[in-house]
Amino acid sequence: MTSKVISIVLGGGQGSRLSPLTATRSKPAVPIAGKYRLVDIPISNCLHSGITRIYVLTQFNSASLNKHIKNTYHFSSFSDAFVDILAAEQTPTSGAWFQGTADAVRQSLHHLSVHEFDYVLILSGDQLYQMDFEEMINHHIDTGAEISIATIPVDAADVPGFGILKTDENSMVTAFVEKPKTDFESWASDVSDEMKAEGRVYLASMGIYIFNRKLLYELLEGNDRTDFGKEIIPQSIAKHKVASFQYEGYWTDIGTIPSFFEANLGLTDDIPKFNLFGENHIYTRARMLPPSKISGTTMEKTIIADGCIINAKTIIRSLIGIRTRIGVETTIENCYVMGNDSYQTLEQIAELKLDHSPIMGIGERCQIKNAIIDKNTYIGNDVKINMGKTLPDGDFDTHTVQDGIVVIKKRAVIPDGTII
Known part of the structure; x- marks a missing residue:
């Protein structure tokens, strides 16, 4: 029928x-x-x-x-x-x-x-x-x-x-x-x-x-x-x-x-109400991405998509989207990181580091909690997001706050040491 x-x-x-x-x-x-x-x-x-x-x-x-x-x-x-x-x-x-x-x-x-x-x-x-x-x-x-x-x-x-x-x-x-x-x-x-x-x-x-x-x-x-x-x-x-x-x-x-x-x-729940793993899977664009590479990271209740390079310290109850790069000693909790649409070359990464500019992804020694990180963002080293008191709602150049959730905007650049 x-x-x-x-x-x-x-x-x-x-x-x-x-x-x-x-x-x-x-x-x-x-x-x-x-x-x-x-x-x-x-x-x-x-x-x-x-x-x-x-x-x-x-x-x-x-x-x-x-x-x-x-x-x-x-x-x-x-x-x-x-x-x-x-x-x-x-x-x-x-x-x-x-x-x-x-x-x-x-x-x-x-x-x-x-x-x-x-x-x-x-x-x-x-x-x-x-x-x-x-x-x-x-x-x-x-x-x-x-x-x-x-x-x-x-x-x-x-x-x-x-x-x-x-x-x-x-x-x-x-x-x-x-x-x-x-x-x-x-x-x-x-x-x-x-x-x-x-x-x-x-x-x-x-x-x-x-x-x-x-x-x-x-x-x-x-x-x-x-x-x-x-x-x-x-x-x-x-x-x-x-x-x-x-x-x-x-x-x-x-x-x-x-x-x-x-x-x-x-x-990320042990038995989620929406089943990603059943026979009625979700169709989407087939990307020819490499498997994700993870080093030195403790993870709990975390979903990692394809093509990621992760050196974080801890990731808890979070979703990490395609092509995400996360630096060493970074902790992420209750976050949805959407990932990136492309990779940066080693030459591009080296050039940005020489200029002390963030590379695409999440840098080293960051602490991020209760956040949505939209695609293609540049988050520097030693950045803290939503780690203190509950933030008031508001819309800013690089981010928005709604009901205690920080949304980092697409293509936003967050310099080293920033506290949100």
Whole structure:
């Protein structure tokens, strides 16, 4: 049945809540887990589910995302499989930016029309989860639904952050409320005994939808509704068969720096909630990098990507991304180091050392804690980051502080002896 499905991955807007990681790249292009990009998550879920016709919609800072898609997703010339970027564009009927999720899909419908399909799977580009979409599609067909919404049970503390659905005994959605703050006890739905035991009795929309082709065109053409969650879905419940597909696995919306930070560090747990090592692995760009070289380093709960040269003293509960270089006697704790896009030559390194300038990577005798180090940064020797009292939030030339997390900006140069 997945052969009758086309998937659309929504690239999101400016991603201001993930700033400064989105200063030069779109949200789906943000590096995750040391070697992947966020967009690899929904695309990998699609491919493992047998869905091989995928559009990625984007409009902000899309150059690096375009490059990643082009270099990663190649299919046989005898197959109709594709992963293509659809950027906001001027056409005879529209010259505006995407105004919301529904408007983005509306402006892209003419690209979908050249294909044969019965169902459209709409996904977000900034979530971490592993789902078999074939199960959701079969549920959509078996219930005779015209729209299906993937839902996840949440507890009362999480309710104000989500659109909450109410369902009947047949999994059909009967009501919807957007981010209720109070008096939502009556919105509890029927969930599994395991979810009840955890107090997770409210069904939250995951922002994952299936639409019948005909209905999607009817809902989007000839009107100015711009958002699925705020307009299309609530207005469709009384008029169309809208089903809930309950998902009880790990899922997190990576929309803020703290959620992004915790999602990445959570991968270092002994048994992480998101499994990087299962058969449903994440597809990404295949890089011909050497294995990592580590000398004199004590590590605990640490993930090291390919091509690293590490001489650090200690690394604890941290993710070290591709091509990272770390000097001797450096300690790193609770950090996500994204790595580098290239190596410096020995000649370049020698020249920088002669000028007493930092080389690409992290220098010697540094102490870094609770930080995200973006790509291609130059951190000198004897640098201390976030080693004292909790820092107040703020945005500075080389870094940003959010909720006690220091984010060193892409290509930032941090001189020897700096204390942040």
